[in-house]
Amino acid sequence: MNPTMTLNSSSRTLNIELLALDLSTCSRCTGSLSNLEQAIATVQQVLVSTGTVIQFQKILVESEAQAKQLQFVSSPTIRVNGRDIILETTESRCGDCSEISGSQAGTACRTWLYQGNSYTEAPVGLIVDAILRETYQNEAPVPVVSSPIAVPQNLQQFFQDKAKKTSSCGTTPTASTGCGCS
DSSP: OOSSEESOOSSEEEEEEEEESOSSSOHHHHHHHHHHHHHHHHHHHHHHHTTEEEEEEEEEOOSHHHHHHHTOOSSSEEEETTEESOSSOEEEEEHHHHHHHTOSSOEEEEEEEETTEEESSOOHHHHHHHHHHHHHHOSSOOOOOOOOOOOOHHHHHHHHHHHHHHHHHTSOOOTTTSSSOO
């Protein structure tokens, strides 16, 4: 799927966003992206027949300032019409993001609670539920309240460690290693 895609043209629009620290090597982020694409494909026929447009955007969060501006509190995050699809953020150590940042303490990334189980990738069923809930919740869209947030400590640490790792290598990070070093 393209970074921004429109599946139909009509009067009702669902804006779906995936926000992530990494979209090339982190299994939580890439797995959640794959599951999100599968969920969109699953509900596509229903939404097309109801005249609903899906606009999908992938957002790579690359700095603490960008995280603050986007009100990004955990990676990966999926939002439908500006609302996180889960109410409570839970996290566990993410080996991929810990390696990308070079963090000695490790980076904590999102876990997904769905039907009594915990997942490291957003489950397709959870995403489908969220899309359908948002589609049929109200005919009139509910405004998203936007207030400043403090970037959580684990994200601050991720960006600081990643910057240190990059500067110690003296080169630009690569997608596969997170570092310009061999």
